[in-house]
Amino acid sequence: MSVMDLPSFPTALDARYTELIEQTLASVQDMRPAIYGMDTSDRLEERYSAIGELASWPEFTGELTSQQQYEQYETIFRPREYGTMTIITRRMVDDDLSGIFNGVRFLPMVRSGIVTQQKHAVRVFEMIGSVDSYWSIFTEGVAIASTAHTTRTPGVSTASGFSNLTTGVLSPTALRAARIAGRKIKNDVGDRADLWYDEIFVPVDLVDRTNEILRTVAGLDNPYGNENQDSSARSGITKVIGLPYWSSSTNWVLSNSMMRKDLCKWITRQDPEYGRIVEFDTLQFKSRGYMRYGVATRGWRWCYAGVVS
Secondary structure (H helix, E strand, O other): OOOEOHHHOHHHHOOOOOOOOOOOOOOOOOOHHHHOEEEEOOOOOEEEOOEOOOOOOOOOOOOOOOOOOOEOOOEEEOOEEEEEEEEEOHHHHHHOOOOOOOOOOOHHHHHHHHHHHHHHHOHHHHOOOOOOOOOEEEOOOOOOOOOOOOOOOOOOOOOOOOOOEEOOOOOHHHHHHHHHHHHOOEOOOOOEOOOOOOEEEEEHHHHHHHHHHHHOOEOOOOOOOOEOOOOHHHHOOOEEEEEOOOOOOOOEEEEOHHHHHHHEEEEEEEEEEEEEEEOOOOOOEEEEEEEEEEEEEOOOOOEEEEOOO
16 A cells, blocks of 8 residues: 655655645646547446348339348447545645645546546557457457458348458558548448548557648649649548557547447546545545546447558
């Protein structure tokens, strides 16, 4: 158990120091709303399912032909609990000449809680090429970005049009190939879904290169000055979202913002809450924080991912 006491903070007790400040880094930007539809829950477990589409209409020859929709894969979600605490001795509070340890210090705890949420927010990208059951179980049994997606609608071939994964390094060529492949992704009945992407998520390492690709109107990597067909004006990709806590330096994810908001949910079971007590027998000042939440991803067609490494 970690207890903050005199031996660990000699400068806080030294009258020669005029000021001692808490180390606070730059403000943490909350990226959760840029990634998820924000929702709440009031139960231990949430379950989501989907009903498939209908195929194209057949020609009418005097009698209507009936069709049937089929249930698709299920998502089972459970929030997880997170918490921390600090313990400060009574003498640390009494002898601290700086005023830093006045017995109630929530600012560092609040900030570390926000950082915790930001790290969890990018998990969907960290694990996009792997099966991840940390919060949710998706009964299809494959990663969000995969070449092995399937359908529960009978008689539909998944040999093509059911992949949303590339291993290509981000470049104009890879971006163009992903956009074209995305237009050819099929729905559960095997018809083209004609998906398009209006945003791209990248680690901070790729923000500049991505902006270069999307903002250059002509002559990008081309000595002839040809019009850049991968520019925002031509591709429709208008938003570049850099994720500072995404550990990869090479991966990238194209996204349809409307589908992403619908299929990716940040679900709060308990907002961060804080409390403090003075323990009766030790006189220690104890502060604690607690929160409970998770991420539910309910489908894969919202994205086309470049998983390079």
